[in-house]
Amino acid sequence: VLASDAATQTDPGMPVLLALVAILAAAKLGGELFERLGMPPVLGELVGGVILGNFVLIFPTWSFFEPLRIVPILAPWASAIDVLARLGVIILLFEVGLGSTVQGMAKVGASALMVAVLGVVAPFILGFFASWLFIGKLPDELTAAASPSFSLNYIHMFVGAVLCATSVGITARVFKDLGRIQTKEAQIILGAAVIDDVLGLVILAVVSGIVRSAELGQPLQISGILHLIAISILFLGGALAVGSLLLPRLMKQLSRLRTSGVMLVSALAFAFAMSYLASAVGLAAIVGAFAAGLLLEEVHFQGFREKISIHQLISPVSTFLVPIFFVLMGIQVRLETFANPKVVGIAAGLTLAAILGKQICGLAIRDRNINRLSIGIGMIPRGEVGLIFAGIGRTLRVIDDATFSAIVIMVIVTTLSTPPLLKWVLSRRQQLAP
Amino acid sequence: VLASDAATQTDPGMPVLLALVAILAAAKLGGELFERLGMPPVLGELVGGVILGNFVLIFPTWSFFEPLRIVPILAPWASAIDVLARLGVIILLFEVGLGSTVQGMAKVGASALMVAVLGVVAPFILGFFASWLFIGKLPDELTAAASPSFSLNYIHMFVGAVLCATSVGITARVFKDLGRIQTKEAQIILGAAVIDDVLGLVILAVVSGIVRSAELGQPLQISGILHLIAISILFLGGALAVGSLLLPRLMKQLSRLRTSGVMLVSALAFAFAMSYLASAVGLAAIVGAFAAGLLLEEVHFQGFREKISIHQLISPVSTFLVPIFFVLMGIQVRLETFANPKVVGIAAGLTLAAILGKQICGLAIRDRNINRLSIGIGMIPRGEVGLIFAGIGRTLRVIDDATFSAIVIMVIVTTLSTPPLLKWVLSRRQQLAP
Numbered sequence: 001v002l003a004s005d006a007a008t009q010t011d012p013g014m015p016v017l018l019a020l021v022a023i024l025a026a027a028k029l030g031g032e033l034f035e036r037l038g039m040p041p042v043l044g045e046l047v048g049g050v051i052l053g054n055f056v057l058i059f060p061t062w063s064f065f066e067p068l069r070i071v072p073i074l075a076p077w078a079s080a081i082d083v084l085a086r087l088g089v090i091i092l093l094f095e096v097g098l099g100s101t102v103q104g105m106a107k108v109g110a111s112a113l114m115v116a117v118l119g120v121v122a123p124f125i126l127g128f129f130a131s132w133l134f135i136g137k138l139p140d141e142l143t144a145a146a147s148p149s150f151s152l153n154y155i156h157m158f159v160g161a162v163l164c165a166t167s168v169g170i171t172a173r174v175f176k177d178l179g180r181i182q183t184k185e186a187q188i189i190l191g192a193a194v195i196d197d198v199l200g201l202v203i204l205a206v207v208s209g210i211v212r213s214a215e216l217g218q219p220l221q222i223s224g225i226l227h228l229i230a231i232s233i234l235f236l237g238g239a240l241a242v243g244s245l246l247l248p249r250l251m252k253q254l255s256r257l258r259t260s261g262v263m264l265v266s267a268l269a270f271a272f273a274m275s276y277l278a279s280a281v282g283l284a285a286i287v288g289a290f291a292a293g294l295l296l297e298e299v300h301f302q303g304f305r306e307k308i309s310i311h312q313l314i315s316p317v318s319t320f321l322v323p324i325f326f327v328l329m330g331i332q333v334r335l336e337t338f339a340n341p342k343v344v345g346i347a348a349g350l351t352l353a354a355i356l357g358k359q360i361c362g363l364a365i366r367d368r369n370i371n372r373l374s375i376g377i378g379m380i381p382r383g384e385v386g387l388i389f390a391g392i393g394r395t396l397r398v399i400d401d402a403t404f405s406a407i408v409i410m411v412i413v414t415t416l417s418t419p420p421l422l423k424w425v426l427s428r429r430q431q432l433a434p
Numbered sequence: 435v436l437a438s439d440a441a442t443q444t445d446p447g448m449p450v451l452l453a454l455v456a457i458l459a460a461a462k463l464g465g466e467l468f469e470r471l472g473m474p475p476v477l478g479e480l481v482g483g484v485i486l487g488n489f490v491l492i493f494p495t496w497s498f499f500e501p502l503r504i505v506p507i508l509a510p511w512a513s514a515i516d517v518l519a520r521l522g523v524i525i526l527l528f529e530v531g532l533g534s535t536v537q538g539m540a541k542v543g544a545s546a547l548m549v550a551v552l553g554v555v556a557p558f559i560l561g562f563f564a565s566w567l568f569i570g571k572l573p574d575e576l577t578a579a580a581s582p583s584f585s586l587n588y589i590h591m592f593v594g595a596v597l598c599a600t601s602v603g604i605t606a607r608v609f610k611d612l613g614r615i616q617t618k619e620a621q622i623i624l625g626a627a628v629i630d631d632v633l634g635l636v637i638l639a640v641v642s643g644i645v646r647s648a649e650l651g652q653p654l655q656i657s658g659i660l661h662l663i664a665i666s667i668l669f670l671g672g673a674l675a676v677g678s679l680l681l682p683r684l685m686k687q688l689s690r691l692r693t694s695g696v697m698l699v700s701a702l703a704f705a706f707a708m709s710y711l712a713s714a715v716g717l718a719a720i721v722g723a724f725a726a727g728l729l730l731e732e733v734h735f736q737g738f739r740e741k742i743s744i745h746q747l748i749s750p751v752s753t754f755l756v757p758i759f760f761v762l763m764g765i766q767v768r769l770e771t772f773a774n775p776k777v778v779g780i781a782a783g784l785t786l787a788a789i790l791g792k793q794i795c796g797l798a799i800r801d802r803n804i805n806r807l808s809i810g811i812g813m814i815p816r817g818e819v820g821l822i823f824a825g826i827g828r829t830l831r832v833i834d835d836a837t838f839s840a841i842v843i844m845v846i847v848t849t850l851s852t853p854p855l856l857k858w859v860l861s862r863r864q865q866l867a868p
Binding site: 014016017018020021024025027028031032035036041076077079080082083084086087090257258259260261262264265266268269272273275276279280285313314315316317319320323 | 691699
């Protein structure tokens with residue numbers, strides 16, 4: 001008793017260590033299994049997480065991972081793991097940005113924009129109708145709680161917004177695992193996903209604004225919405241313009257520093273700063289991380305002491321942090337929710353709407369050399385962005401527990417099904433192309 | 435308003451990003467300045483942290499870092515930064531362990547044990563009397579709160595315990611920066627610090643146990659104390675014995691895995707697991723991290739796909755995380771406490787006791803080729819262990835706010851003065867030795 005008391009007091013970081021060991025082991029064992037089965041390791045990391053998180057079904061006393069599964073974070077250690085996972089996503093998108101160039105983005109820019117716009121409009125409309133069809137009536141808990149001006153349409157609008165955003169992480173990882181991150185298809189999807197995030201967040205902000213105004217009984221401020229829309233568009237353009245002017249000079253100054261690790265630390269600090277800026281103007285942090293990667297090119301690091309590429313230098317940090325995000329997503333899957341038939345029905349409807357909505361994206365592509373199907377499939381995963389949106393809806397009490405569970409299932413199914421589908425589509429094309 | 439609302443909701447990790455950018459910038463700028471002044475960069479990282487944390491004195495509205503300065507962590511983002519700093523210390527001690535070998539440890543084992551025992555006994559006695567002399571009477575808040583069986587001696591005992599533990603991080607970093615981690619002096623200090631931590635934690639557990647028993651009016655369980663003492667001694671020995679038997683087989687199995695990053699992830703997971711085990715048996719996590727590094731040798735990684743040493747592979751992770759710990763320690767310095775003369779008096783007394791107590795260590799060394807003074811000075815810093823001990827004393831209400839501030843000042847002064855003193859002693863010897 002004395003020993004364990006002292007340990008708890010001297011080291012509040014203990015559960016973090018235990019969780020990290022379990023998460024890293026699950027990531028590597030799951031990844032290895034799927035690698036051997038010929039599937040992308042990222043899927044194995046997700047499944048490893050599902051097993052960790054649902055241990056509790058087999059061993060009801062084992063509730064260790066419970067704090068990680070609750071959307072509003074309660075335990076400090078779970079919040080720390082959550083932060084590590086967020087840093088992992090930021091570093092992943094930073095790496096993806098490093099692998100892309102502005103020239104390459106411009107080449108696919110028009111296609112990416114078309115894909116993104118269709119990929120936001122179509123799922124929003126389909127999601128609205130799927131919600132109308134499957135959820136139907138106002139949930140009991142909302143009927144009591146909501147203000148008189150609260151309409152059922154708000155729920156449908158929110159579900160539509162949840163279906164908009166593409167979570168590019170999974171797709172990027174699959175393309176990276178297959179060594180195809182430089183292909184036109186990957187570049188269109190990544191470009192579209194960035195625009196998608198911007199458009200999705202604008203829709204989210206507008207829908208949230210409408211819901212909040214309705215709850216408060218106040219009219220919606222159009223100026224606020226226009227402000228956000230303007231900021232969203234200006235952010236990437238502004239970052240690229242200002243960055244390409246200032247960055248070469250800044251990097252030249254930094255390369256004069258003598259302390260070790262300047263190159264890695266300044267690259268990470270730049271990625272975090274851009275992510276913070278994106279958050280500060282109301283966008284997703286990952287948009288900033290991607291922009292940071294896009295801005296930083298190898299050429300900027302020529303004067304530095306470290307004779308190693310920035311990609312190689314970041315790699316160990318990403319090897320450590322990125323799997324934490326994917327295992328955490330798996331941990332948050334609640335297998336027991338599948339027992340409720342109503343949840344399964346809503347989930348099936350939303351999943352169908354989510355998948356079909358993004359397939360329309362492929363139609364935006366005119367170039368016959370591009371694998372249309374791989375673009376539609378690459379846009380399917382909703383991942384962390386969908387989960388974040390659903391969490392906000394829950395906080396605003398537009399989305400009840402059953403709908404939330406259904407959304408989580410939709411996110412999981414779209415995320416889990418993308419890697420094998422994408423791998424299949426890409427390998428099929430490879431066999432046809434020679 | 436709408437934009438910032440949406441950002442706060444979609445990304446609770448925002449303050450973490452801002453704090454990380456500020457911390458990494460302070461670390462590199464402070465490190466660079468001290469490097470150019472010919473002082474160890476780690477001191478610059480501490481001073482960078484002091485400036486960040488005390489911005490609030492110049493700009494009273496700038497209270498951003500306040501949550502990081504409060505011992506019981508309140509804000510989730512501050513707790514996340516705290517966890518990153520803890521992971522940094524674990525990785526630092528893991529690296530130190532990787533740089534040491536069991537053979538090298540055994541060679542200095544007897545000296546290290548002597549140094550450690552003297553380095554615990556002397557500061558405990560000196561600390562007890564410094565507390566008796568400077569703190570004197572029972573603080574007012576305790577006179578009212580404490581149970582009748584609560585004696586003033588408990589305060590002195592607790593202060594004595596706080597002075598016991600050596601924080602090896604700073605010293606290790608200085609030796610590493612000077613390329614002297616392989617010298618006999620460094621090995622004795624590192625070995626002694628590990629034993630010191632064990633002895634210090636045993637004393638802490640015993641003193642905490644006496645205080646708790648007194649508060650509850652229950653007799654102290656001797657069996658609990660003996661149990662902890664036994665566990666402390668068995669941990670390192672057991673870890674080394676079991677580890678050297680099982681580790682080669684485990685690593686051979688792991689080297690067969692095909693997924694990328696297995697080497698780094700398994701090394702980190704092993705370090706975290708050993709740190710967790712050390713915590714679980716009531717020791718400091720860093721003792722486990724050091725033992726993990728001691729067990730893992732390059733030879734274990736021969737079969738892995740990655741053709742890079744484990745030291746090089748861990749280096750970027752440590753470059754990112756280790757400075758966070760040192761900047762955080764600086765942030766927690768409250769410059770305004772120096773305004774209270776009583777606090778300065780207690781702090782001066784404790785600092786003197788802390789420094790003199792460890793100088794007696796040097797007397798344990800008989801070998802005239804060893805720089806005795808560098809050992810006494812290398813043992814001075816109390817760092818994070820002293821702060822953790824003081825925090826526990828505060829929780830147990832043995833240590834009041836004034837004494838706590840004085841302890842923090844003692845920790846800072848011992849920590850800040852060690853690198854220049856150590857550098858001076860080591861360079862003086864270099865000039866004499868030719």
